[in-house]
Amino acid sequence: MEAVISSLRSGLRRIFESAEGLLDKIFGPKLNPFGQLGAIGYFLYWIVAASGIYLFAVYDTGLENTYESIEWYTYDHWYHAGVMRSLHRYASDLMVVMMLVHLAREFALDRYRGVRWFSWFTGIPVIWMVYISGITGYWLIWDKLAQYVAVTSTELLDWLPIFGEPIARNYLSGGVLSSRFFTLLIFLHVAVPLILLFIMWVHIQRISRPKVNPPRLLAGVIVVGLVIVSLWQPALSQGPADLTQEPSPVGLDWFYLPLYPLADSNPGLVWLFLAVATLLIGLMPWLPPLKKPKPAAVDLAHCNGCGRCVDDCPYEALILAPRSDDLPYSHEVAVNASKCVSCGICMGACPSSTPFRRTAELATGIDIPDLPLTEVRGRVQEVAETLTGAPRVLVIACTHSAGARHDGAVLALPCVAMAPPPLIDYVLSRDLADGVVVAGCAERSCHNRLGVDWTKQRIAGERDPYLRKRVPRERLLTVWASPTEGRVFRRELADFVDRLKALPADDGSGTRMPPAPSSAGAAEEKAL
Amino acid sequence: MIDGVSFPRIIGMLVFTVALSALAAVFDDWPRYSRIPDGMAVLKFSFTHGSDRSSLCKRRSREELQKLPPNKRVPLDCPRERPPVVTELEVNGEQLFFKSLPPSGIAKDGPSRLYERFLVPAGDHTITARMRDTPREEGFDYESTRRVTLVPGQNLSIDFRHETGGFVMN
Structure with a gap:
């Protein structure tokens, strides 16, 4: 089972990375839709909601008038209401696409297990509500497709032994239906999307700075694109419903109704599929191998409650709490272990996380028990010792990036933002290497959401803790590339090596310091 | 830009x-x-009907009535449970469907319910629907026969309305 899931995940990941690389060329890394799937989903929801409210103003809920009112605004008022109808339809279709791609991508990137279960799990009712919203919408048009959807949906529901009288009997002949039935459907078509919005809000509760709006330019392009297609290929009805005739053949919306043909022949199989799929997706975060890294740990002796780690945590796993010890600070940091993924971004944000500190046991305000700062410094020294030849290049890489697969000297971290900026300063000023490469995930798909952004801002001096100005920038390279973009990494590394070779042996910056003492040496140094 | x-x-x-x-x-x-193949029509055979349980009632004897509290001395002892409804559909003299439909509800006192779809070739057909809603072993209490000409894609519903005295074909 484990092997199957793992190979499925890696296969999907390769597909995604190829597609993402392609879209990087069209949209650029910052606007790549793959990095904005959730935000685009939200944006499409608002397009559907706004167009739906507009259409409701001209929609007639009477049984006889429903179809006529839709035809009237589709043809007589095509330039506003007709466009709105098409926007409503196509934005709903794209919402399904975004939702399913988002689901598959989070699976491929392995971002659903451990403490990330909440967002994954709450995504399941989102899927159900999106489908129910769409299906009830098709019902309202009362054309041949609506008739097909109504009859098949009710036959599907009747298969479940929970209803008294078969609901499908409502569509046995024309005389049974009443206008009040459409009022009920309108209520459903409004209420379910509102419930959907609420669950979408719950869905993002355990992440900080959730992206619920795509960049303005991308949003504009989506609207313009949808309007062009709405004018070019408007959504039309398929003729009025007639219960004395089978609506066949019928043009199905394959985004919302892919299971309906199966429901015609075997409704039990549809329910079995839905139950198994829901159960399996729901259980996935807890399927082996379980991810249970130890959460971040606060060392109050080194924490002054500055709150930088709280600001930087992408998962809202840290809060500032009133001080519980005697130190003269108002706050301290508290870790919510149920939200912490141990990415280490907090450690990288802590001003105490400096490898220059001359203590026997290097400590910081907030640390990752599985890979504490003292071990990070130790590994840097070990990796640096393996460097030979010139120039010596040390790579500090996120384990989810192309850099982590480099054959040379690599310090792999759960997230590139776990590396505190002073670590780069430490490597160069102690002459442990001639150049440092900071290699993170592709910009569109940071495994820990904000690691790439924070690292860039720290290096640029826009976010605390800054990389000190004295660090020679010509000896620092940042590469943002996913594991399948090894070619990008190798090319940038080769160029960087050439540039380093061209630099004078001593650049005269005066920042180089004597080599770092060993642990024992550090203790002696402190004692002195 | x-x-x-x-x-x-x-x-x-x-x-x-x-x-x-x-x-x-x-x-x-x-x-x-296409939900149905070309040249086919659909028969929808559906009804909701509770069978008659009055024939299952038995008259209490004087001794039995004496044993009951005064406010419960009703002459007829009728079971709560309904007998099943037996129904049959014939097309051109051939049996298309036959089923004994149990009463609904936990106490089995609700109506029997049916909703079935059948595909038949378009054209002329003689359709006969029958129903037995009493506990008798053989025969039917209701029967309706109609000659119809079905066009391709037509939906013919066969319902049962007790108040109008039998099957209704639309």
């Missing part, structure tokens, strides 16, 4: 978005799906 993005890139983004939206528009109603 808009937000630092060049116009050629914006055009590329727009072309991609239009292509994706066009795909949504295409699969919005294509390929078309």
Whole structure:
């Protein structure tokens, strides 16, 4: 089972990375839709909601008038209401696409297990509500497709032994239906999307700075694109419903109704599929191998409650709490272990996380028990010792990036933002290497959401803790590339090596310091 | 440039978005799906009907009535449970459907319910619907026969209305 899931995940990941690389060329890394799937989903929801409210103003809920009112605004008022109808339809279709791609991508990137279960799990009712919203919408048009959807949906529901009288009997002949039935459907078509919005809000509760709006330019392009297609290929009805005739053949919306043909022949199989799929997706975060890294740990002796780690945590796993010890600070940091993924971004944000500190046991305000700062410094020294030849290049890489697969000297971290900026300063000023490469995930798909952004801002001096100005920038390279973009990494590394070779042996910056003492040496140094 | 993005890139983004939206528009109603094969029509045989349980009542003897509290001395002892409804559908003299439908409800005192679809070739047919809603072992209490000419794709519903005295074919 484990092997199957793992190979499925890696296969999907390769597909995604190829597609993402392609879209990087069209949209650029910052606007790549793959990095904005959730935000685009939200944006499409608002397009559907706004167009739906507009259409409701001209929609007639009477049984006889429903179809006529839709035809009237589709043809007589095509330039506003007709466009709105098409926007409503196509934005709903794209919402399904975004939702399913988002689901598959989070699976491929392995971002659903451990403490990330909440967002994954709450995504399941989102899927159900999106489908129910769409299906009830098709019902309202009362054309041949609506008739097909109504009859098949009710036959599907009747298969479940929970209803008294078969609901499908409502569509046995024309005389049974009443206008009040459409009022009920309108209520459903409004209420379910509102419930959907609420669950979408719950869905993002355990992440900080959730992206619920795509960049303005991308949003504009989506609207313009949808309007062009709405004018070019408007959504039309398929003729009025007639219960004395089978609506066949019928043009199905394959985004919302892919299971309906199966429901015609075997409704039990549809329910079995839905139950198994829901159960399996729901259980996935807890399927082996379980991810249970130890959460971040606060060392109050080194924490002054500055709150930088709280600001930087992408998962809202840290809060500032009133001080519980005697130190003269108002706050301290508290870790919510149920939200912490141990990415280490907090450690990288802590001003105490400096490898220059001359203590026997290097400590910081907030640390990752599985890979504490003292071990990070130790590994840097070990990796640096393996460097030979010139120039010596040390790579500090996120384990989810192309850099982590480099054959040379690599310090792999759960997230590139776990590396505190002073670590780069430490490597160069102690002459442990001639150049440092900071290699993170592709910009569109940071495994820990904000690691790439924070690292860039720290290096640029826009976010605390800054990389000190004295660090020679010509000896620092940042590469943002996913594991399948090894070619990008190798090319940038080769160029960087050439540039380093061209630099004078001593650049005269005066920042180089004597080599770092060993642990024992550090203790002696402190004692002195 | 808009937000630092060049116009050629914006055009590329727009072309991609239009292509994706066009795909949504295409699969919005294509390929078309046929629920029934060409040249076929549909019979929908459906009703909700509770069988008659009055014939299951038995008259209490004087001794039995004396044993009951005064406020419960009803002459007839009727069971709560209904007998099943037995129904049959024949097309051109051939049995298409026959079933004994149990009463609904936990106490089995609710109506029997049926909803079935059948495909038949379009054309002339003689359709006979029968129902037995009493506990007798053989025969039927209701029967209705009708000659119909079904056109391809036609839906013929066969319902049962007790108040109008039997089967209704629309």
